Amino acid sequence: MTTTYAALLRGINVGGTKKLPMAELRTLMEGLGHDAVRTYLQSGQAVFTSGHGDGESLAAELAQAVEKRFGFTVDVIVRDHTYLKAIADNCPFPAAELEARQLHVTYFSVPVAEDRFAELDQAAYLPEEFRLGDRALYLYAPDGLGRSKLAVELSRPRRNKGLIATSRNWNTVLKLVELTGS
Template identity: 75%
Template sequence: MTTYAALLRGINVGGSSKLPMADLRALLTELGHGGVRTHLQSGQAVFTAGRGDQESLAAELTGAIEERFGFRVEVLVRDHAYLRAVAEACPFPAARLTGKQLHVTYFSAPVTQERFAAVDAAAHLPEEFRLGDRCLYLYAPDGLGRSKLAEALSRRPAKGLIATSRNWNTVLKLVEMTADGA
């Protein structure tokens, strides 16, 4: 059995795409997964699976949510090893920052620096970003809600690429929660 985190994009935000965590836990259990737990109300679930890979599990959950709840939610599934590696590779001094200052955007596929070439990084200082393994680290000293750099980075849509962001506290909590079965 492998322990995974499902990262759902854009649920329970702004009154649309309402998905109670109890319903998400029930759905994952009905799909045959074990050890199902959720974190917060913003779309994180941890579960174990003895079959499938990250992409097939994400597709399965995406389809099941659409069938059950009538709306499409983009889902990324990542295992403990990946989540831990992302946390350990953080290029910013995470231990000295608050959770609201540091964020990780997880991508469904690798992204390159060229994707963000039009973003004038110097114009957004002291905010900064760095790319990692299918992720982007964002240092936003005043938080994500006030970040002009986050806004500029999000203007780079790519067809078929799923992206979802989590603050550093959630990043660490998912590493901890998935470690239980690792």
């Protein structure tokens, strides 16, 4: 059985580091036996079909291949269409009423318990807010991510210890649902 997935690569082609041309990423993924490989933007999204493995094993395989080919490590999360659609459908914020720059999703490699954020005084960051979902964190930042003090606090290494985390804006969240569904 063939499944359509999105691979989310963390921190590539940002600030001149970890340069990974999308054409080369597509070629690399095709060499791993994946089909219908497409990339979206330059910031590390690839959509592909595969008849072997699962999200976790496909992510590990791709991370290893990138390191071997390009010489740097990269965190990778792979999710299928059903998961990506559920994340979009279950957004706890009124996404249709917000500008895409105000809403972000951080995808986690594993489920994250609320106690990881227990000592965080959410009221101190209002009107910014976050909610946890299925291996995801939804962030509402009304002034955008670049001005978000809550985003800075949420991305601190101690909060993400032991897991892979990578964020996408709402436009990218929706585009990945579309691309994996077609």
